[in-house]
Amino acid sequence: MQTKPFRIGTRGSPLALAQAHETRDRLMAAHGLPSEMFEIVVLSTMGDRITDRSLSEIGGKGLFTQELEDMLLSGGLDFAVHSSKDMPTKLPNGLFLSAYLPREDARDAFVGRTAAKLMDLPQGATIGSSSLRRQALIKRLRPDINVITYRGLVDTRLRKLAEGQVDATLLAFAGLKRLGKDNVPTELLDPETFPPAPAQGAICIESRIGDDRINGLLEAVNDARTHEAVTCERAFLATLDGSCRTPIAGYAVSDGDTIRFSGMVLTPDGSQHFRVSTEGNASDAERLGAKAGDDIRIDAGPDFFSSWT
C-alpha cells in the first residue's frame, strides 16, 4: 500500500497549475484516492524566467521542461504535467509521455480590441504574438498587419491588449478555457484557414520508462484518441523540425478507428505555404504523421526550408 503522496511536477504559471490540478482531480476520481495522496511540486523553468524575448529567439529545446525532467530523472518527482505543445519532440533518455488527458478545443482564439474578427481589423493594425506559426498565418491572410513580439502570462498579454498596446492578440482557446476565460475570445479561428500548432490543447504526463507502479496509475487517465492524435502531430513535427525556426501547423482527429491529419508549413512572411492532408488507421498514428512530414518536405522542395533558416 502506497502511503507517501505521489509527487506531481509542474511549472508555476496559473495555466500550468490549473493543468496540474486537473490531472490530480482525474487521478483522484479514477482511483478513488484522497487529495492528500498527491503533492504538487512547483518548479521554475528557463521559459518562465525569460519573458522579454520570443521563444524562437532564445532557442534551445526544453525551455519549459528541462528542470522538471531533471528532477524526474533524479527521482524527486513521480511524474510531470505539461502542455503537450511545449514538449520537445525528443525527450531525455529514460522518459516518455505516458498519458494524455482528453484534449480541450485545439483552436486558436482571436482576441480583438478594435475589431472582433481577424479579417475585419483595420488596415495596418497591430497584433501581438511571438509564435512563428501565428505570425506567418496572420501575414498569409492579412499581409498589411504588423505583428509584434508579445510574450508572458495570459493575464499580462490581455492587460497589454486592454491598455491599447496592440489591436488584437491570439491565444490558444484551450488555455483560456482552463483559466475560466471562455468569454475572452472575440473569434475562434477555423482550423482549415488557421491550423493550430501540433499538440495544442492537450495536457500530457511525462514519467520514467519502466516505472510500472506510476505508469499503471497514469494509464487510468489516458485518453486514447488524444494520444493517437497528438502522437501523429508530434511525428509530423519531429520529421520537419530541424531548427524550430519554421512555422509549422498540424492537427489530427482520431475517432478510435480512423485518424485524419492536416499539416501546413509556411515561410515566416506567409508568402508561401504547403499543405498535406491524409488519413489512415488510428493504430498507425505515428507513421502517418511522419509520412505526412516526409511528403510535405518533398512537395516544398529542398530550398524551401533553407531559404530563411
Ligand SMILES: NCc1[nH]cc(CCC(=O)O)c1CC(=O)O
Ligand atoms: N507556452 C505557450 C503555450 N503552451 C501551451 C499553451 C496553451 C495551452 C495548450 O495549448 O494546451 C500556451 C499559450 C498559448 O498558446 O496561448
